[in-house]
Amino acid sequence: MSQEMLTVLETKKRGKPALPKGVDDDLVRRMYRLMLTTRLMDDRAMRLQRQGRIGFYVPSIGQEACAVGSAAVMTDEDWCFPSYREPGAALTLGADLQAIVHEWYGNAADNTKGRQMPVHYSFKAQRFVSISSPIGTQIVQGAGAAMAMKIRGKKAFSITYFGDGATSSNDFHTGLNFAAVYKSPCIFFCSNNQWAISCPLSQQTASESIAVKAQAYGMPGVRVDGNDVLAVYQATSEAAERARAGEGPTLIEGLTFRIGPHSSSDDPTRYRPSEQLEEWQAKDPIARLEAFMKKAGLWEDAFGEPLVEEINASIAEAVKVAEETAMPASATLFDDVYADLPAHLAEQRDRLLQQEKTAGAAEMDADAAFPL
Amino acid sequence: MPTLTLLQAVNSALMDEMAEDENVVVLGEDVGLNGGVFRATEGLQAKYGENRCFDTPLAESGIIGTAVGMAVYGLRPVPEIQFSDFIYPAFDQIVSEAAKMRYRSGGEFTCPMVIRTPSGGGIRGGHYHSQSPEAYFAHTPGLKVVMPATPYDAKGLLISAIRDDDPVLFFEPKRIYRSIKQDVPEGAYEVPIGKARVAREGTDCTVVTWGAMVETCEKAAKQAEEKGISMEIIDLRSLVPLDEEAFLESVRKTGRCVVASEAPRICGFASEVAAIVSEKAIESLEAPVLRVTGFDTPFPYSLEHVYMPDAKRVLAAVEHAVNF
Numbered sequence: 195m196s197q198e199m200l201t202v203l204e205t206k207k208r209g210k211p212a213l214p215k216g217v218d219d220d221l222v223r224r225m226y227r228l229m230l231t232t233r234l235m236d237d238r239a240m241r242l243q244r245q246g247r248i249g250f251y252v253p254s255i256g257q258e259a260c261a262v263g264s265a266a267v268m269t270d271e272d273w274c275f276p277s278y279r280e281p282g283a284a285l286t287l288g289a290d291l292q293a294i295v296h297e298w299y300g301n302a303a304d305n306t307k308g309r310q311m312p313v314h315y316s317f318k319a320q321r322f323v324s325i326s327s328p329i330g331t332q333i334v335q336g337a338g339a340a341m342a343m344k345i346r347g348k349k350a351f352s353i354t355y356f357g358d359g360a361t362s363s364n365d366f367h368t369g370l371n372f373a374a375v376y377k378s379p380c381i382f383f384c385s386n387n388q389w390a391i392s393c394p395l396s397q398q399t400a401s402e403s404i405a406v407k408a409q410a411y412g413m414p415g416v417r418v419d420g421n422d423v424l425a426v427y428q429a430t431s432e433a434a435e436r437a438r439a440g441e442g443p444t445l446i447e448g449l450t451f452r453i454g455p456h457s458s459s460d461d462p463t464r465y466r467p468s469e470q471l472e473e474w475q476a477k478d479p480i481a482r483l484e485a486f487m488k489k490a491g492l493w494e495d496a497f498g499e500p501l502v503e504e505i506n507a508s509i510a511e512a513v514k515v516a517e518e519t520a521m522p523a524s525a526t527l528f529d530d531v532y533a534d535l536p537a538h539l540a541e542q543r544d545r546l547l548q549q550e551k552t553a554g555a556a557e558m559d560a561d562a563a564f565p566l
Numbered sequence: 567m568p569t570l571t572l573l574q575a576v577n578s579a580l581m582d583e584m585a586e587d588e589n590v591v592v593l594g595e596d597v598g599l600n601g602g603v604f605r606a607t608e609g610l611q612a613k614y615g616e617n618r619c620f621d622t623p624l625a626e627s628g629i630i631g632t633a634v635g636m637a638v639y640g641l642r643p644v645p646e647i648q649f650s651d652f653i654y655p656a657f658d659q660i661v662s663e664a665a666k667m668r669y670r671s672g673g674e675f676t677c678p679m680v681i682r683t684p685s686g687g688g689i690r691g692g693h694y695h696s697q698s699p700e701a702y703f704a705h706t707p708g709l710k711v712v713m714p715a716t717p718y719d720a721k722g723l724l725i726s727a728i729r730d731d732d733p734v735l736f737f738e739p740k741r742i743y744r745s746i747k748q749d750v751p752e753g754a755y756e757v758p759i760g761k762a763r764v765a766r767e768g769t770d771c772t773v774v775t776w777g778a779m780v781e782t783c784e785k786a787a788k789q790a791e792e793k794g795i796s797m798e799i800i801d802l803r804s805l806v807p808l809d810e811e812a813f814l815e816s817v818r819k820t821g822r823c824v825v826a827s828e829a830p831r832i833c834g835f836a837s838e839v840a841a842i843v844s845e846k847a848i849e850s851l852e853a854p855v856l857r858v859t860g861f862d863t864p865f866p867y868s869l870e871h872v873y874m875p876d877a878k879r880v881l882a883a884v885e886h887a888v889n890f
């Protein structure tokens with residue numbers, strides 16, 4: 195069962211292709227726009243990184259359909275525990291482009307106060323929970339939030355995103371086990387991009403798929419074409435219905451590919467065959483959606499260059515504003531460690547400020563750059 | 567003699583010890599074909615094959631648990647944890663298993679392995695690519711904890727660690743991975759674990775430090791010199807076992823002691839050194855023992871340069887001690 199793969203976009207049938215349940219023409223257009231915005235944000239951010247204007251970046255080029263198609267199912271009651279490769283989900287949930295760009299710069303207007311490396315977003319209003327670097331930790335947390343929803347009697351779900359590499363982590367096994375035992379309304383979404391930095395999927399698991407692992411935990415596992423935004427929507431929407439009906443968790447494997455480097459510090463040509471890259475470039479999720487929209491009569495001329503230009507202009511404006519914004523003040527270092535500032539931190543802060551007055555502020559090391 | 571960076575010296579030690587002892591195996595994430603994300607294991611798989619240098623699934627507890635099993639069986643594994651910030655899933659295997667194997671079995675089973683892991687800040691890596699967790703491990707009986715500050719020591723200490731019959735945490739100061747070069751002998755040599763090094767001789771104030779902070783303290787020493795203050799720098803090289811005599815002797819000479827470390831202050835290893843100095847050299851002290859450390863906050867991103875103890879902060883403490 196797990197080896198079947200759900201695909202919706204390309205059909206051999208003539209005439210206007212059918213849309214999955216819950217998807218209307220407007221949603222298709224909206225998802226197209228969100229995927230394109232995610233892509234253009236990545237393009238811009240990678241260039242900013244190369245120019246030394248931001249320190250680091252993680253692109254999700256090629257994986258936009260997984261993030262957008264699944265997050266589009268969420269309502270205001272549902273929660274998201276993402277990894278660093280789901281900016282598309284943040285946008286879909288309504289995160290502000292300017293807030294995203296401020297985070298790249300870690301400046302004083304960044305809602306996370308410059309505390310983390312770029313792409314480690316946190317959007318409370320969108321129930322998009324703060325991202326951390328350690329792989330897999332969010333998976334079991336997603337299961338915990340789902341248990342909390344059950345305890346509160348909510349008809350809602352939590353969705354947690356992770357990569358294929360993360361399926362090797364302890365937290366993957368624990369998360370699936372806990373959710374299955376408690377029948378929690380959790381959707382485990384694996385964006386299987388087939389690589390964990392330089393390690394191919396075959397070094398991660400001997401299972402025939404990721405989805406098949408669900409069986410052993412006692413939950414359904416679904417394999418979906420992760421570059422087909424409608425298929426991703428449909429699989430997630432079915433899992434959401436099960437979750438809301440009290441039928442428990444689902445594991446979804448979105449089969450996709452990381453077109454770009456692991457991060458701005460990685461060089462995939464060292465380890466990845468170029469034929470594989472070319473094969474997957476031909477399955478670009480945005481181009482595939484465009485072809486579908488044309489066939490379905492949903493395409494408008496304004497979706498071409500004018501839309502690209504419009505989105506690029508708003509990103510450029512956000513970059514401009516971010517670059518004009520000051521960096522966080524030294525004293526903010528000590529905020530948010532605890533709810534209140536304990537005496538020892540107040541002492542450390544005061545001594546730092548005193549020292550800045552007498553000896554001058556610490557200087558940023560111009561050579562320091564993230565090496566991987 | 568080749569001139570190597572600290573990173574190349576680590577690689578050279580691995581190359582040499584794998585040739586010397588076929589029980590030495592290297593495992594971790596991305597250590598095989600890719601040669602490690604920092605390239606510390608570059609070329610090992612090509613030279614020694616996939617049986618001796620291999621990629622693992624993404625699970626640190628798996629990497630260390632596997633290494634414990636291998637070590638108990640008779641190999642000498644050298645697992646890599648890609649960043650020391652990602653070591654925590656393996657914490658149980660390290661502190662409950664590797665550290666206690668010899669003791670709990672009454673010496674029947676041992677766990678000779680070296681956990682190599684880059685640590686420390688200064689690379690704009692935020693919370694999870696910058697921390698200095700050495701104190702957690704120094705606090706665990708049964709583990710040795712080593713951190714080199716120079717390419718020469720990196721190679722010699724790593725070779726000693728691999729030959730050691732107990733588990734060793736080998737922290738590599740990644741900020742200076744490529745920034746300093748030094749003549750490093752070809753072929754295997756040992757730098758003994760448990761022996762500190764006088765990195766700079768001086769008469770007015772002892773500064774005890776380790777890892778990348780040695781370089782920072784050397785900068786501070788140059789600035790101090792311009793102000794007529796002579797700083798002596800002790801590079802611990804090994805935290806456990808600790809060469810107490812090296813810094814006590816220095817403090818008896820200078821009468822002042824500053825301990826500098828990147829890690830947070832509370833329960834950091836700097837506190838351990840300060841306690842030993844107050845216990846054993848109080849009669850020589852002309853000023854309180856001072857700690858220069860990171861703040862007791864998580865490691866930040868944008869304010870990294872404010873967080874990290876720099877030469878200015880070291881110098882301020884030294885001046886305070888000297889003028890006390």
Ligand SMILES: Cc1ncc(C[n+]2csc(CCOP(=O)(O)OP(=O)(O)O)c2C)c(N)n1
Nearest residue numbers: 279327328329357358359360389390391652
């Ligand atoms: C616990 C832990 N170990 C190692 C790393 C270093 N690391 C960062 S991303 C990554 C690969 C993750 O692969 P995958 O889960 O497939 O996600 P992808 O990056 O492909 O989206 C590794 C090993 C980490 N962040 N956390």
Ligand SMILES: [Mg+2]
Nearest residue numbers: 357358389390
């Ligand atoms: Mg992956």
